[in-house]
Amino acid sequence: MGEQGKNNLVVSRQFGPRFRLGCVTTDIPILADKPADLGVGEFCQSCQACYNACPSGAIPQSRGTVRGIEKYTIDAVKCRPFVNRPNGCAVCIKVCVFNELAHRGKWLKVRSK
Ligand code: SF4
Ligand code: SF4
Structure with missing residues (x-):
């Protein structure tokens, strides 16, 4: 379905970090x-967007x-x-650059196996 990002969320090709698992x-x-x-995961090593934006x-x-297991995880x-505030948080979803890439149908690296 996707790959874990630095924001600890599953990032999918179609929806970026904006989907919920069921x-x-x-x-x-x-x-x-x-x-x-x-x-x-490779891209997140150099991207700091969610790290810098997290309140x-x-x-x-x-x-x-x-x-x-070596993985990204949040505290x-x-x-x-912040999540429990009336309006929630989700800043780490909003700022993730994979939103834009997913919505435009452009992905940094697409591997077909
Ligand atoms: S939900 Fe908000 S506080 Fe929690 S990790 Fe994301 S940006 Fe940080
Ligand atoms: S904002 Fe950057 S570092 Fe954070 S999950 Fe998205 S791509 Fe990865």
């Missing part, structure tokens, strides 16, 4: 495909290790008071 329970046999490689300082500049304790 689930459907089924017994239909479905083959698992490979993880998406859209170039998001709580919850977004780190680089990946950390979570339960043995939920810092983020939560």
Whole structure:
């Protein structure tokens, strides 16, 4: 579906970071495909847009290790008071450059496998 960005969100080719995940329970046999490689993680190494814009300082500049896996993760304790405000926050969604790329149908790196 997408690849995790520095803002800790799944970034998809079609919608950038602007979508919500849901689930459907089924017994239909479905083959698992490979993880998406859209170039998001690579791009995020040099982009600082969400890191600079986050009002709580919850977004780190680089990946950390979570339960043995190297990944981007945010500080939920810092983020939560902003998300829980009446109007929420979502600044890290708004400023993400993949919004624009997804909406224009242009992607930095498209790999077909
Ligand atoms: S929701 Fe707001 S406070 Fe939380 S990580 Fe995103 S920009 Fe930062
Ligand atoms: S704003 Fe930049 S660093 Fe943050 S998730 Fe989007 S592309 Fe990655």
